[in-house]
Amino acid sequence: MRRWQERYATLLGAALVIGVVVQPAVSALTSLARHADPARLGAGLALAAVAYAGYLALVRAAGPMVVSAADASWRLLSPLPRRTVLGRAALVALAVSVLAGLALGVAVTAALGAPDRIAVRLTAGLVLGVAGGVGGMALGVLGQSSPAWDGWLQGLIGATLLAAVVLAVLGTGPGRHLLTAVASAPAGLAAAAAGAAAAVTAVLVRRAWRALDGMPARAVLAASARTGRAAQAAVMLDPGALTWTAEDGRWRGRALRSRPWPVRGAAALAWQEARRAGRWPGRFAVLAGAAALPALTVAAGHPGAGAALAAAGAFAAAASVTTGARRDFDNPALPRLLAVGPRAALAARALPPALLGAVWSAAALAGMSAAGALPGGPWWPLGLCCGPALAAGALRMARRRPVDHSLAVIDSPGGGIPLGPVLWAVTGADLAVLGCAPALTALLAPPADPLPYVAAQAVTGLAVLGAYLLKAGRRPR
Amino acid sequence: METDIVAARGVRVELGGRPVLDAVDLTAGPGRIVAVTGENGAGKSTLLRCLAGLETPSAGRVEVLGGPPADTPAFWRDVAQAADEPAWYPGLSVREHLELALSVHGRGRLTAEGALTAFGLEERADLHPLSLSTGQRQRLTLAMALIRPSRLLLLDEPERGLDAAFRERLAGLLREYAGEGGAVVMATHDLALARDCGARLAPLGEAR
Structure with missing residues (x-):
């Protein structure tokens, strides 16, 4: 009985897939x-x-x-x-x-x-x-x-x-x-x-x-x-563990050239991130090259996908230099030994993602503008102003707690949606979207003159980062 | 009369409804080393967590440096703790971790070079801590706690993973620290280490 049910489910699933796929496939083929x-x-x-x-x-x-x-x-x-x-x-x-x-x-x-x-x-x-x-x-x-x-x-x-x-x-x-x-x-x-x-x-x-x-x-x-x-x-729904696997694998057994710290006080924490990024030039080169992808996507005739790629890439670029904040949040033993105030530490930790996010966004928007997706310009200042908001989102993501599997599963017509993983996934991105709202609005409906949006983005970005540092900096870590 | 750096009176901690610590007293003045001993589960680590402000006793009073301990930067500027292995920063060498502590604090008890020599890590100075053996990482953890200035050192089983020769050297380093006026409270199973550094034993259950 069970076998027949399984076969029925498999056949029904296959029929549904064919029904869904055939029409787009036929239209795609004819469009060729x-x-x-x-x-x-x-x-x-x-x-x-x-x-x-x-x-x-x-x-x-x-x-x-x-x-x-x-x-x-x-x-x-x-x-x-x-x-x-x-x-x-x-x-x-x-x-x-x-x-x-x-x-x-x-x-x-x-x-x-x-x-x-x-x-x-x-x-x-x-x-x-x-x-x-x-x-x-x-x-x-x-x-x-x-x-x-x-x-x-x-x-x-x-x-x-x-x-x-x-x-x-x-x-x-x-x-x-x-x-x-x-x-x-x-x-x-x-x-x-x-x-x-x-x-x-x-x-x-x-x-x-x-x-x-x-x-x-x-x-x-x-x-x-x-x-x-x-x-x-993947099974434990802890994707954060993946990045640590890659990170630890990178440094284990590798000889480094120790250099003295050029700065003192909490600022040294920002320098730690810069030094790590500098010692992984391959990853850095991939990140730099990826800034051209939104422009390429636009040139290939997909301006919407190009804008989405620019937004996701900018956030990924900012998040790639928040490993120190993640380490401090996961295991507070080292920050206790360093005894830096949480707000000062967070402010220092915000510098690398703000700078990298700003430069990456500026490069991506300049490329998209050159590819013809954005009228008028220049658009790169808008990207630069996204840096602080991207840093706030990236830090919030770096300091998020593990997935809470005890949260409810919401019933929907498409099946159950587990609230825990969803909330975990959007933590950080939510703040970045909020802080980059002027820039995202400008990308969705490009104006002829982006200058008012640049001003709005500068104010919103700084306000979001400032508010995040004030709020998150209250906790020891 | 010298003022105690650590003063714990009648400390009681319950975990899961069972007392882990009950009516524990402990004092440590400047220049003193106290070794808290006891079998597994006696509450040594819990007592250290109380002294670090990471656990709140259900009864009794704990004072560290004249006030209740708190997990704040001001507290940690005077107190150094070496318990479980910390999560090392990615991309930094052993030497850079030590120098980071010096840079952030602005000064240190030891230079990075001096700490590397004292803890036998000169040959591993340019490796990431994950490239070290368990014992060497424990040495680095202790070096991170001892390189920076502090008035109280809290050590949870500092002998973990260390070879016998280095344990003797560690005893000397702790004696030096106490000689500078700092207090050390350590939870340990190694009575020889406690003896070598001239520690007062405080077996749990009768700690004083």
Whole structure:
């Protein structure tokens, strides 16, 4: 009886998914039958390249060959052939890479358009995407088994990011005809390129399959531990633990060049954050590069998504330099030893997120303005004025308590909504949205002259940060 | 007559309806070291938390430096506590953690170099604390408490993870601290450490 119920539920679910997906898929496919828009071509391809680089970086960070805790303890260190132990992980990786590749293929085809022979061009795009997805995963497996291959994978990530930059630059004007020529190349050429990519991927997959047998146990164990911690954080609904895993992994075993403190008193706490950020140049470079994404999204023809990306990115940039505040709140032993007043400490801790949030927002808005999403200008002063409000939100997020699972679950037509995780998720972002209200209003309905909004944003941002420091600074920590 | 830095009278603490501490008295004047001893669960850490203002007794009176202890920056400027391992700041080396304490306080009892030598951490000065062994991290925790100026040192099982040779050195460091006029109250299971630093024993249940 139970089995029939399960089958019924599965079939009903599948039918619902098909019903929901078919219509948008059909309309998306019919919309492909057009010439590529030269103004959006470069930005669209650059975004696809950034997404592919992100996928490769995720593959590398995940392992990608990981096993469960039980397999890591027993089967991995047994005389069983390693390919047998890793077979299931390989299947999962294949499925993930095919899905990611299909998404990539659709994105590339959507950017290039299909002026003729739509079936051939769409198939070629999908094959190219799947070849990229599966090939990247195979390279990840090879990279996990040998440092030489890992170097190739890192090189591919770097080259893809470089390609994104080149595509974005070409798309702005000087090389637009080149991109248009690529987009309007004969369908046969696209099919040939897809075939060549598939052939290279087949070779990579074969080598990766062979490498599975010689996969070092330590590489699988390290990746499994990382992924296990991530899964545990997800199960416990404590995503904050994930960032500490990455943070602690970064510094453990790393030699640092100690330098004297250039400032004294509470200001040294701000310097701690600056020093940490300076010692993680890769992350900093990614953050700096991400400031161009809103402009690219706008140039690709999605101004709304560009504005959302700018808002989320600015908050993420500010939140990336609040680790000291998080440490102090999670474990007050060090702040007690340092004996700094809570308000002075918070004020010092607000400096790095305010500065970084301001600079990131200014760069993002300047880019969006250059991409034509924002009329008049200049818009970058509006971004600069968002810094204090972003800092207030980021500090509030850094000092939020763990998820309260005892809170009620609200019934809604779409199912139960657990209030605890929702409140946890919006803590911090709520204050940033409140403090950046003038800037967000200006982004949603761009005025010809942003100056009044700049003035309003400056006042609101400072007021929100001041009020937060006054209120939160009352508590010891 | 010297004024006591710590004066606890008739302290009672209940946790879950059961008394953890009952009618406990404890005093420590300047230059004195008091070792609170007792079996697991005797309430040593709870007593230290009361002295740090992190636990409020249900009965009795606790005075530290002439007033009730409070978890405030003004209190912590005079009192240094080393209990569980702190969460180290990301991106800072061992030396930079020590220098941060000096920078924030504006002055110190020891220089960073002196603390590294005294606690045997010279070779690890440029590593992040997470790269150290458990015992070395305990040394760093103690160094963070002892490098900065204070009038009262609260130590919860300072011997945790330390090798025998360093425990002797720690006894000397605590004697130096007391020699400068500070008071030390430590909860410990190591009677040899207590003896080596000339501590007055205060077994819980009969602490005085």
